Amino acid sequence: MKPVHAGGRIVVFGSLNMDLVARVPRMPGPGETLAGHGFFSNAGGKGANQAVAAARQGAQVAMVGQVGADAFGAELGTALHDNGVDVTDVRATAEAPTGVAMILVDDGAQNCIAVIAGANAQVGPADAQALVERLGPGDLLLLQLEVPMDAVQRAAAVARERGATVVLNPAPAHALPAALWPLVDILVLNETEAGMLDGQASVDASSAAGVGARLLQRGPNHVIVTLGADGVVWTSAAGTQHFDAVRVQAIDTTAAGDTFIGALAARLAAQLPMADAIAHGIRAAALSVTRPGAQASMPTLAEVARFAP
Numbered sequence: 409m410k411p412v413h414a415g416g417r418i419v420v421f422g423s424l425n426m427d428l429v430a431r432v433p434r435m436p437g438p439g440e441t442l443a444g445h446g447f448f449s450n451a452g453g454k455g456a457n458q459a460v461a462a463a464r465q466g467a468q469v470a471m472v473g474q475v476g477a478d479a480f481g482a483e484l485g486t487a488l489h490d491n492g493v494d495v496t497d498v499r500a501t502a503e504a505p506t507g508v509a510m511i512l513v514d515d516g517a518q519n520c521i522a523v524i525a526g527a528n529a530q531v532g533p534a535d536a537q538a539l540v541e542r543l544g545p546g547d548l549l550l551l552q553l554e555v556p557m558d559a560v561q562r563a564a565a566v567a568r569e570r571g572a573t574v575v576l577n578p579a580p581a582h583a584l585p586a587a588l589w590p591l592v593d594i595l596v597l598n599e600t601e602a603g604m605l606d607g608q609a610s611v612d613a614s615s616a617a618g619v620g621a622r623l624l625q626r627g628p629n630h631v632i633v634t635l636g637a638d639g640v641v642w643t644s645a646a647g648t649q650h651f652d653a654v655r656v657q658a659i660d661t662t663a664a665g666d667t668f669i670g671a672l673a674a675r676l677a678a679q680l681p682m683a684d685a686i687a688h689g690i691r692a693a694a695l696s697v698t699r700p701g702a703q704a705s706m707p708t709l710a711e712v713a714r715f716a717p
């Protein structure tokens with residue numbers, strides 16, 4: 409098994425969205441109009457969320473991505489900067505508006521999200537060139553699937569050439585090109601994404617270990633399946649380990665997965681063993697679901713340290 413020897417910087421190559429969030433008592437059906445009971449906007453996008461989650465856990469983080477040359481884009485850049493994320497390689501394009509996510513959150517804390525990619529769809533393989541300067545041995549590259557797949561694949565290849573560790577979160581769920589699998593060191597995915605990649609409807613605590621073992625054979629060294637209230641299952645060549653979830657009163661699960669991944673990466677970058685990093689990620693994600701929003705909900709390192717569920 410290839411060990412994770414991180415202990416360096418984190419670079420996120422991915423999406424930035426402005427999240428427009430409506431609170432509703434329950435999810436409306438097709439054609440139904442429903443009275444909501446709250447609205448707010450906050451910075452989101454799976455890439456930017458993971459960057460902020462890692463930065464709030466004390467990591468040195470840089471973001472590579474694109475926003476539109478508009479007010480939302482400026483706001484998202486400021487949000488990252490205010491969290492200590494290096495935004496030198498977040499470009500504002502005149503060719504598309506900033507990405508937007510329309511989010512419904514119901515009284516059961518579940519969400520429904522429609523993403524309009526906007527400038528995120530303009531990210532291409534050439535943007536991965538920025539990673540040549542930014543990545544080296546010990547650094548981590550975090551990838552998701554809210555920017556085009558050819559750009560994701562090129563970014564992973566550059567990171568590999570530079571000796572960095574590649575962490576892929578295949579979200580939103582999408583089949584991966586064969587050439588991308590062997591470029592991935594750590595695959596982090598939820599039950600739906602795991603089911604999709606393994607050709608099943610979904611995955612639960614009893615099937616996650618088998619799915620993890622099969623996905624491991626395609627190239628990654630670590631497969632980490634997040635199962636919400638059923639915890640996390642980590643599979644590597646050393647075997648499988650289950651981690652219990654932390655019980656909390658959830659009010660909004662948006663970006664819980666992003667919080668987990670950012671916190672996990674931050675702890676790996678601080679040279680903690682994988683099991684400790686996973687346990688830390690679970691605690692950070694548990695705190696995030698007790699608060700509304702995406703980046704607005706993410707805890708600091710001190711908050712996770714103080715957290716006594």
Ligand code: RIB
Pocket residue numbers: 425426427451452453454457508509521523554662663664666702
């Ligand atoms: O993972 C949560 C994120 O998904 C939201 O912030 C939204 O922007 C979508 O990208």
